[in-house]
Amino acid sequence: MVNWPDYWNPKTETMPREELQALQLLKFQRTVQRAWQDSPFHRRLYEKAGVTPDQIKTSEDIQRLPFMTREDWMECQAEQPLFGDLITRPREEAIRYHLTSGTSGRQPLRVLDSRKDWSWIGEQWCYGFWGFGVRPTDTVFFAFSYGSFIGFWGAHYCTEKMGCLVLPSGNMNTEGRVKQIVEMGATVVCATPTYALRMGQVAEQMGIDLKKDGKVRRVIVSGEPAGSIPATKKMIENMWGAKCGDTAGMTEIGTIMIFECEKQPGGTHIIEDHFIEEVLNPDTGEPCDYGERGERVVTSFGRGFIPLIRYRTKDLVCKVPHTNCSCGRTGDIFEGGILGRVDDMKLIRGTNVYPRAVEEIVREYPEIEEFQIVLTREDNIRDEITVQVELQPGYSDDNWDGLQTKLGSDLADNHEGLRFNVTRANEGELPRFELKAKRLQDLRDQ
Numbered sequence: 001m002v003n004w005p006d007y008w009n010p011k012t013e014t015m016p017r018e019e020l021q022a023l024q025l026l027k028f029q030r031t032v033q034r035a036w037q038d039s040p041f042h043r044r045l046y047e048k049a050g051v052t053p054d055q056i057k058t059s060e061d062i063q064r065l066p067f068m069t070r071e072d073w074m075e076c077q078a079e080q081p082l083f084g085d086l087i088t089r090p091r092e093e094a095i096r097y098h099l100t101s102g103t104s105g106r107q108p109l110r111v112l113d114s115r116k117d118w119s120w121i122g123e124q125w126c127y128g129f130w131g132f133g134v135r136p137t138d139t140v141f142f143a144f145s146y147g148s149f150i151g152f153w154g155a156h157y158c159t160e161k162m163g164c165l166v167l168p169s170g171n172m173n174t175e176g177r178v179k180q181i182v183e184m185g186a187t188v189v190c191a192t193p194t195y196a197l198r199m200g201q202v203a204e205q206m207g208i209d210l211k212k213d214g215k216v217r218r219v220i221v222s223g224e225p226a227g228s229i230p231a232t233k234k235m236i237e238n239m240w241g242a243k244c245g246d247t248a249g250m251t252e253i254g255t256i257m258i259f260e261c262e263k264q265p266g267g268t269h270i271i272e273d274h275f276i277e278e279v280l281n282p283d284t285g286e287p288c289d290y291g292e293r294g295e296r297v298v299t300s301f302g303r304g305f306i307p308l309i310r311y312r313t314k315d316l317v318c319k320v321p322h323t324n325c326s327c328g329r330t331g332d333i334f335e336g337g338i339l340g341r342v343d344d345m346k347l348i349r350g351t352n353v354y355p356r357a358v359e360e361i362v363r364e365y366p367e368i369e370e371f372q373i374v375l376t377r378e379d380n381i382r383d384e385i386t387v388q389v390e391l392q393p394g395y396s397d398d399n400w401d402g403l404q405t406k407l408g409s410d411l412a413d414n415h416e417g418l419r420f421n422v423t424r425a426n427e428g429e430l431p432r433f434e435l436k437a438k439r440l441q442d443l444r445d446q
């Protein structure tokens with residue numbers, strides 16, 4: 001047995017916080033300087049705010065700089081197609097082009113990466129994969145479409161870099177994927193949390209017991225907040241007989257900025273030698289304390305083509321100190337990973353409803369295979385919230401009434417008594433997702 005080290009980058013991952021913060025300041029100053037020189041977009045932004053790079057002298061000075069938003073980015077792209085004037089290098093120097101997955105009606109963001117950027121992107125994933133116990137002897141299966149969405153692309157190169165045996169599966173359907181995972185003895189599987197559950201369900205239908213017939217010991221998820229919901233994780237772990245670890249990234253960064261370590265502290269470590277992750281009150285922009293929920297605002301040091309400085313992500317997070325984990329890493333933790341989106345809160349008859357909170361409750365019921373949340377407006381006045389659930393094949397009708405009542409009351413108890421309608425969908429009726437799951441339909445404005 002090889003005695004592998006515990007950390008991918010022991011020096012920075014266990015660096016005392018004071019040194020870490022000094023390193024961040026140095027990298028921050030360089031990043032701002034570079035953006036000022038090479039990105040007309042940033043130069044314009046800073047000139048308008050009356051700040052110059054030489055005014056950044058302490059860590060607190062980050063607050064002098066204006067935010068960067070997705071809207072600004074889209075606008076500069078529309079004015080100067082295809083990439084806007086925030087790219088710092090001529091297009092010829094790029095080796096990769098990707099697009100945000102985009103929601104309907106929105107223009108996707110277009111991103112370019114150089115060879116150096118691409119190697120940095122893989123490196124960030126290495127922190128996460130190594131941190132969750134992946135080693136060069138592993139066989140890693142990617143349940144991923146390998147398309148224009150950046151998704152697990154960087155993770156693919158990370159596992160190659162580590163020396164794992166890598167199994168891509170862009171062309172396969174779910175049955176084919178399950179078969180290959182078993183046949184090749186994959187030890188690590190990467191997917192969205194929703195799709196990890198889906199593969200488990202399909203395996204069961206195929207008569208395959210992943211715990212006995214498969215060799216998977218780690219399921220690494222990304223792409224949805226559900227990766228840190230305890231009940232969802234537990235379902236995945238029980239199905240696969242493996243530990244399930246969360247990671248999160250975004251196309252605007254190109255890679256991940258947080259990952260769960262093997263100690264599974266109930267959250268994800270921030271890769272602080274490559275990112276500054278601020279948590280701010282979304283309304284006032286004031287910094288939040290540890291333990292307070294707010295919006296993630298990210299600065300990335302590594303992507304040369306696209307400077308990302310104080311970018312408002314609209315992700316909802318809650319930062320806690322690194323001492324909440326026993327692994328020895330000094331990077332702070334987002335408790336519960338990405339908690340949702342600042343703007344995905346729905347107001348139903350005066351009560352706040354977050355889709356993630358609903359999922360946390362629904363996933364306590366292992367007999368529920370898939371679900372949807374539907375919002376409607378009755379008689380033009382009264383908002384109704386309905387949770388449609390699809391049950392496991394072969395579920396006995398006799399138990400339905402009890403489940404319907406219990407789920408309805410669990411949901412109400414967690415939402416100030418708000419009444420939820422719970423209805424049963426037919427087998428195979430609800431949509432299944434491979435990429436970002438969309439489980440909420442708001443039909444109120446139609």
Ligand SMILES: [Zn+2]
Pocket residue numbers: 261262263264265269325326327328329
């Ligand atoms: Zn840890």
